[in-house]
Amino acid sequence: MKGVLLVNLGSPESPTPKDVKPYLDEFLMDKYVIDVPYLLRALLVRGIILRKRPEESAHAYAKIWWDEGSPLVVLSERMQKKVQPLVNVPVALAMRYGSMTIEKGLQELHDKGVTEVLLFPLYPQYAMASTLTILVKAEEIRKKKFPEMTFTDVPAFYNKPDYIKNLADSIKKHLVGFDYDHLLFSYHGIPERHIRKTDVTKSHCKIDGSCCNTPSPAHDFCYRHQCYETTKQVIKLLGLPEDKYSLTFQSRLAGDKWLEPYTDVEIDKMPAKGIKKLAVVTPAFVSDCLETLEEIAMRAKEDFEANGGEEFLAIPCLNDDDEWCETVGNWINEWAERK
Known part of the structure; x- marks a missing residue:
């Protein structure tokens, strides 16, 4: 059975320093984001950046936070809910960082009997710190937790x-x-x-x-x-x-x-x-x-x-724009209908 995992960046749980700090730690300690040797990265992130950045970032998050939660998460969820009725396969949503983990998304699909997964990084342009880190993380989890699954990756769609x-x-x-x-x-x-x-x-x-x-x-x-x-x-x-x-x-x-x-x-x-x-x-x-x-x-x-x-x-991003959701649905259907 086929299924889709949409993956976006992620968000802290709340716009407070105590929740922003572990989120930033996970994000900035990713070797595909700050691509220097581990000890140097740890010194830079945990010894310097995380001393001040959590409070500064929490203040910034507080300015944009919605009653429903993080705008990025809320908008991604709205998109997923619009795409799901347009396709005949399960569509799950995950984030590269934070509590909505890729493992949880794959588990959701696994519980529905999915063995063929379309990995869909929600980034139009390819980059190490966005697309690549998602693909690498998903493969690590697949090998460890879901060895029966197979992946197909959606390539950068910058020019589609x-x-x-x-x-x-x-x-x-x-x-x-x-x-x-x-x-x-x-x-x-x-x-x-x-x-x-x-x-x-x-x-x-x-x-x-x-x-x-x-x-x-x-x-x-x-x-x-x-x-x-x-x-x-x-x-x-x-x-x-x-x-x-x-x-x-x-x-x-x-x-x-x-x-x-x-x-x-x-x-x-x-x-x-x-x-x-x-x-x-x-x-x-x-x-x-x-x-x-x-x-x-x-x-x-x-x-x-x-x-x-x-x-x-x-100008707002595409978010859950009807035309954009229809495009995503069409891409998913094209893949799902392949033998």
């Missing part, structure tokens, strides 16, 4: 025509009535070394102005290329001229060289360039979360206005 159409339609819908000067595509940042580590050719990725536009097998696993490709294809559908949009990367940690240009730096400069009405979309996420609701819709908006900006629109 129906996803691109869903994203373009959503942007268009939310821009109605907003006379914007500029549309910013803000993607989650990653360290540049992650790009080189995922380069299957070991030589293609130079992180310069040309490698992402030069065809290569490396692009199947290149986060940077996939971000630019998503943007390019959405812009084509929207019919925007080059001077009407740009692409940046947000959410970096200090110390390493991360993908540039940086979202916060670019937004601060925009009003002086005559961009007074800014719309921001965050296509690295399919569900709104801390990085979209607090970092962009609150902090970036405040910074933009403080620097002379007049109007700011944070």
Whole structure:
């Protein structure tokens, strides 16, 4: 019997330091997130970051927390509930970090008699710190707990025509009535070394102005290329001229060289360039979360206005949009109907 496991990032149990701390510990101690030797990672995370970050993050989570709980979890659950009636196989939901574990999700499917699982990381673009860590963790659990199961992975869907159409339609819908000067595509940042580590050719990725536009097998696993490709294809559908949009990367940690240009730096400069009405979309996420609701819709908006900006629109993620849920349902049905 077949079944599907949707997997998103995760969330602390509550917006309090006592719940945020173990969540951050699990997240930041993941070797695919901070990819340095264990002892150095432990020193960095437990000796430095976790001394202050839990209180800061708890304050940020408290600003976006809903009565029903974490927005990311609530929105992911809404999506799952919309997708389930569209397909003929069980659909479970799990998170890579936190209490909604991948093991619990696989157990739910196992209890329903599922032996063939479609692993569906809810990330349009491939990255070590998102897609890869989910696949590795799921395989570890399968070997230990569910050896009779087999997995099929959903590859990065950054350029699938129906996803691109869903994203373009959503942007268009939310821009109605907003006379914007500029549309910013803000993607989650990653360290540049992650790009080189995922380069299957070991030589293609130079992180310069040309490698992402030069065809290569490396692009199947290149986060940077996939971000630019998503943007390019959405812009084509929207019919925007080059001077009407740009692409940046947000959410970096200090110390390493991360993908540039940086979202916060670019937004601060925009009003002086005559961009007074800014719309921001965050296509690295399919569900709104801390990085979209607090970092962009609150902090970036405040910074933009403080620097002379007049109007700011944070475009929601696809979340449980009907068209997006239908697309996910179609992908699941295509897989489920294969012999």
